[in-house]
Amino acid sequence: MHEEKASIGKSIVINGELSGSEDLTIEGRVDGKIELRDHVLTVGSNGRIKAQVSAKAIVVLGQVTGNLNATEKVDIKETGSVEGDVVAPRVAIADGSHFKGSIDMQKKDQPEKGVFSKPESKSKSETPKTDTAPVNGEFARV
Amino acid sequence: MSIVHKTGGLSGLVTRLGRQNSRSDDEPSRVAEASSVVVEPRTVAATSAETVYASKTLARFLDLLFARPNDAEVMDLGPVIGSNITFLGERVGCKIHVEDIYADIDRHIHQDRVAQLPEFLTGRLRVRPSSIDAVLGWDVFDYLPPMAATTLASELMRILRPGGVFLGFFGARASDDPRYTKFFFEDESHLRCRYYPSACTRRWVLQNRDINIMFAGLEVFETVLLKSGVREILFRKRILS
Numbered sequence: 110m111h112e113e114k115a116s117i118g119k120s121i122v123i124n125g126e127l128s129g130s131e132d133l134t135i136e137g138r139v140d141g142k143i144e145l146r147d148h149v150l151t152v153g154s155n156g157r158i159k160a161q162v163s164a165k166a167i168v169v170l171g172q173v174t175g176n177l178n179a180t181e182k183v184d185i186k187e188t189g190s191v192e193g194d195v196v197a198p199r200v201a202i203a204d205g206s207h208f209k210g211s212i213d214m215q216k217k218d219q220p221e222k223g224v225f226s227k228p229e230s231k232s233k234s235e236t237p238k239t240d241t242a243p244v245n246g247e248f249a250r251v
Numbered sequence: 252m253s254i255v256h257k258t259g260g261l262s263g264l265v266t267r268l269g270r271q272n273s274r275s276d277d278e279p280s281r282v283a284e285a286s287s288v289v290v291e292p293r294t295v296a297a298t299s300a301e302t303v304y305a306s307k308t309l310a311r312f313l314d315l316l317f318a319r320p321n322d323a324e325v326m327d328l329g330p331v332i333g334s335n336i337t338f339l340g341e342r343v344g345c346k347i348h349v350e351d352i353y354a355d356i357d358r359h360i361h362q363d364r365v366a367q368l369p370e371f372l373t374g375r376l377r378v379r380p381s382s383i384d385a386v387l388g389w390d391v392f393d394y395l396p397p398m399a400a401t402t403l404a405s406e407l408m409r410i411l412r413p414g415g416v417f418l419g420f421f422g423a424r425a426s427d428d429p430r431y432t433k434f435f436f437e438d439e440s441h442l443r444c445r446y447y448p449s450a451c452t453r454r455w456v457l458q459n460r461d462i463n464i465m466f467a468g469l470e471v472f473e474t475v476l477l478k479s480g481v482r483e484i485l486f487r488k489r490i491l492s
Contacts, residue, residue: 203333206333212347
């Protein structure tokens with residue numbers, strides 16, 4: 110069965126609250142608040158958003174100013190620009206995109222610390238190094 | 252003397268894939284660790300200006316960061332790098348603040364407002380005092396005029412928690428190269444450097460005494476002097492007893 114995808118066109122400007130229960134693509138301008146709890150919001154390359162956004166997944170190709178909250182993933186593409194705080198368990202940010210703000214990946218199933226491989230030598234004392242002793246001419250702790 | 256020379260691009264990928272399948276590929280890193288040899292960044296190929304090098308201070312930085320609680324907060328003063336965010340967010344499990352000071356410098360140069368940088372940087376880092384566990388400052392201080400550098404250093408000391416760390420790289424000499432460096436985490440002890448155009452050059456190289464004065468509120472936790480003369484310095488904010 111063909112499922113229609115909702116979209117807001119380039120010339121559309123919305124001021125206020127926007128919510129729904131289907132995936133949405135925004136190519137126009139939205140100022141306010143966007144809530145698509147169980148669906149995907151795509152901010153198209155022409156989209157300009159100034160809003161607090163909550164969705165299952167958020168894909169950004171245009172410009173967003175405001176906080177993004179996704180239950181699954183935030184994906185900022187190369188042309189995307191986000192200024193705001195992102196909260197999502199997975200965040201992908203493409204090289205070349207613009208981002209200013211904070212990212213909280215709120216990892217619930219945090220891996221055990223031992224999973225993070227560390228060279229054995231790092232278990233040494235954390236005592237600050239003294240400012241002496243050049244070593245073998247290659248490098249020195251100064 | 253042991254020298255680890257890693258390559259970037261596809262060959263870097265091959266190196267990494269190979270490392271997963273072969274314990275022996277890990278050995279150069281350990282050798283470098285054991286014999287305290289720091290590896291010089293090297294250009295990997297004519298088509299790729301990327302370099303990869305072993306960073307002992309990065310390893311120590313991550314080590315200290317990993318010892319912090321899971322809700323640790325990190326600030327990156329460079330441009331956003333997706334793979335670093337993934338690394339810090341998913342593997343280290345911390346919250347990351349991205350504050351691209353390099354972009355601020357460029358914007359002020361383009362607008363002919365460099366003199367206003369110190370004022371701009373005052374309060375630029377909009378987080379609570381003593382709330383940040385670690386700051387990745389990269390080599391941003393090489394590009395800041397003295398007053399602006401002093402202001403940013405004060406800001407860093409303000410936002411760091413007691414015991415929090417700051418990693419900075421300080422060049423040995425000025426350069427006419429109009430490029431900034433993006434530092435990618437290759438793994439927990441290697442950095443990949445990728446270069447991109449800048450509006451300024453590395454003009455404001457700091458001497459050790461200038462650095463010590465500028466960061467008087469922090470203690471030097473570890474310093475590594477690369478053969479290139481670059482000083483990788485890991486600072487830690489003193490814990491008041």
